[in-house]
Amino acid sequence: MRHLLSISDLTKVQAISILDTATELARVSDGAVKKLPTLRGRTIVNLFAEDSTRTRISFEAAAKRLSADVINFSAKGSSLSKGESLKDTALTLQAMGADAVVIRHSASGAPQRLADSDWMTGSVINAGDGTHEHPSQALLDAFTIRKHCAKGGVDLDGIRVAIVGDILHSRVARSNVLLLNLLGARVTLVAPPTLLPVGVESWPVKISYDLDKVIGNVDVVMMLRVQQERMNDLFFPNTREYSRYFGLNADRLKLMSHDSIVMHPGPMNRGLEITAEVADSARSVIVEQVANGVSVRMAILYVLLAGGPLESGGK
Amino acid sequence: MSLALSAPDITRALTRISHEILEANTASDQIVLLGVPTRGAHLAVRIAASMASIAGHAIPVGMLDITMHRDDLRMRAPRPIMPTSIPSCGIEGRDLILIDDVLFSGRTIRAALDALGEIGRPHTVQLAVLVDRGHRELPIRADFVGKNLPTSITQSVKVHLSEVDGIDEVSIEES
Structure with missing residues (x-):
């Protein structure tokens, strides 16, 4: 190589x-x-x-x-x-x-x-x-997931991962979908339809538009940054509405299973896709990812x- | 291919090395064994068990990966990194015995001495090997040798241990 x-x-x-x-x-x-x-x-x-x-x-x-x-x-x-x-x-x-x-x-x-x-x-x-x-980010995410969720396994067989947010502009999501799939994890993408890329149906993933339905059934919630600098169009009505439907806050954290983890590749928009309370919680492995x-x-x-x-x- | 050491030969050699180490190091509670993965680490575990039954107390044993300290990394495809585990007592001020299967050019041992420098400063470092096949490229010698095996540079020495290969045997192969 x-x-x-x-x-x-x-x-x-x-x-x-x-x-x-x-x-x-x-x-x-x-x-x-x-x-x-x-x-x-x-x-x-x-x-x-x-x-x-x-x-x-x-x-x-x-x-x-x-x-x-x-x-x-x-x-x-x-x-x-x-x-x-x-x-x-x-x-x-x-x-x-x-x-x-x-x-x-x-x-x-x-x-x-x-x-x-x-x-x-x-x-x-x-x-x-x-x-x-962004292959090195996907590898470090897989490394972090393996450490917390694989229970000693060498790959990520059967681990359920939700990738939430701005999939459209996210190179992290693309690399992660490929790698997680290669290692045997099951990936669900959660985003508004406007923030999903064309052709996403052919990706080896499930797709959901409802975070609350997905969040209780996964081992890993990976939040993505809303990449406003790449948004030259209107992808959602306003940031408050985005946060309400697709942001991770303390109420949603309670829906997650007790041994699941919260990840974010950084930099975070605190208050937009993730609240400060969740980002700093014990469930968050964001600093460990670094x-x-x-x-x-x-x-x-x-x-x-x-x-x-x-x-x-x-x- | 010719057989150099059979399973009973290997057991005898390891028992003799165990006695020799204890003879040379009178303070047996200061000894720490570190094997070089893969096969050196298994030999270290065997020698530790044998020494424990002679000395009457457990001997700390661990393994030391030296891959990152090799000077020949650029000459071949990347090698996988093996685990390192240092006994909880550490190596500071101890009589440390490095254990490997075959002593050849001496470069592995040079790398091991470098790797040790990052972990601590033992009182002494000694070297035990199952087979010394000659052809040294560095001023390094073993303190405890299971068997001196004269070889030509073109031959290769294969060590098989039951832990990894299912059989105990040392053979010389023509390449």
Whole structure:
């Protein structure tokens, strides 16, 4: 495996192996010395052409804990804001000897373009492209779900997950649907019809427009951010109505089964899709998702970068 | 393929190593065993049980994964990471015995010494191996050896243990 562009590139065995590796690497984050020498001398570039807090610092922390050199590169304050093309940026990174590029871009498919081109020889890791995919987020969500709900199982067989909210604009939802399905979980999407993408009927999911009917019968409720910056049209009458029908509040939390968990990929719109009371409740694993993100991203970097160019084995 | 050690040979070698470790470390309550996964970890459990019956008290035993500290990671496909478990007493100030199945280039043991540095500072670190097949690439030697097995560099030594392979046996294969 050289790139991580989409969950659809992964087999079930590969996905589970990344989660297992992350479980072992979580030990490092808990230990006194939070550093391994594994990627010493490798250069990883964080190329963020779109804003991010969690994903960028998470990849940065992951790379640094594996002793790689990290170069951060964001659209603001770089030549990207002067209109430099992706190709010229990639050629620059290649000339600087980047072994991997972690890319976030507002255009769906930008990481694919980078990986398919001969502009650079390093690995490409998709850290979120437009409304397409966000594979590392899906892997850390699966890791968190496995830890809380799988009862020692290696996959997510039979675990019921509701993904609630702005599915239309959500790359997190797309990657999660693919990965959860690959690992055997049963996914229900809950959203107003306006926030479901065209062709959603062909996805391997159930669809509901009524959160109250779904919420009592799932192990995981994953709330999605309402992406107002991508909404150039009216998708619901007003935010108060959206909150009333699709927001997670204390009353709905009471309907959930006692060992279920609440997730959110962040950043949250407190008061819109989730109330502060629920976000800070004991049922919420939102902060833990961030911590798990570092372990999972270490595992991704390890799997893509630690091995040599040849797929040879033997002692 | 030729058989180098049979099941009774392996048991005898491990019993002898157990006695030798206790002989060399008079403060037997300070000993901690750490096996290198996969097979070294199983050997460590066996040696700990054998030492416990000789010394009359339990010997702390754990396992130490060294994958992330290898210097040859870039030369082959990524290896899976194995679990590490350190006994609750820790390794600080203890007499630590590293246990592996085959001692070959010495690079695994170098990596293990690096990995230990992150966990603590033992009083001494000693090395016990079931088979020493020669061809060292680093200045490393074993303190306790089950069997010295002269091999040519092209041969490979296969260790089978009943815990993982269903059978106890060491063989030499031509590659």
